[in-house]
Amino acid sequence: MNSTRPHSQSGITLQFRGVTKTFYDRARSVEALQPFTTDVAAGEFVCLLGPSGCGKSTLLNIVAGLELPTAGQVLAGGKPITAPGSERALLFQEAALFPWLDVQANVEFGLRQQRRSAQERADMARSLLAMVHLTGFEHSAVHQLSGGMRQRVALARALAIDPAVILMDEPFGALDAITRDRMHAELEAIWSATGKTILFVTHNVREALALGDRILTFSPRPGRVVQEVRVTLPRPRSLESHALVDMAAQILSVMRTAEANAAALPA
């Protein structure tokens, strides 16, 4: 995998310091996120788990530099984040590929902007497509691919710019269960090979347990962390293992309590 990428950049730290977000428009304000503080180690895989609307995407967008916090700050590798940067790549539930480009050209997109030679771009794209098991699909059109394949292309395109941090916003939420399990295994293999820092948003407890070194569970909006779990189960993890099923039940019970508490509050 590293034949064309000898200097692949591994992960960097993320430090969240009292990160808060309230959205304002003319009529009202929406408090999306209460002060959030944590340290993510370089190369750590952290899952942000919570119900719809609890502010998970908002937090990811702040790390991506697409939103600014209302208060607090996030530091990436010790530097405050104020704008998007090539050391942070964001992937969405729907792979945002360029439909007019074929698979290889999509992966090469960021490399073109880095002014790499055509040969270098092609070598890197082919190596990344092999890593995500898409050898043979280099010249397929995006619309010919399944959802799982599109996510693989999006991952290869993100890896092409060699980010230190990968931000994933429910990337496998639209996939069937079997494809999702396969994607989990592939993502885990890529993460172990590259040592990138990953922040992964999901509302699926078992997905968080399959992947995360650490799971931060959020309450319904305004999001605040109601539980932090370090997952020390050996990898690769079996979703059927008793230990994982027990942990899932325990996390779900915390989520249900947070949901009930939120419902009991006046609107």
Ligand SMILES: Nc1ncnc2c1ncn2[C@@H]1O[C@H](COP(=O)(O)OP(=O)(O)OP(=O)(O)O)[C@@H](O)[C@H]1O
């Ligand atoms: N630009 C915006 N203007 C106003 N309110 C917003 C804006 N973006 C998000 N919100 C609100 O902030 C809250 C948190 O939204 P966010 O998308 O971060 O939640 P989420 O946990 O990612 O939800 P989901 O899992 O459904 O994607 C929601 O109530 C949402 O309506």
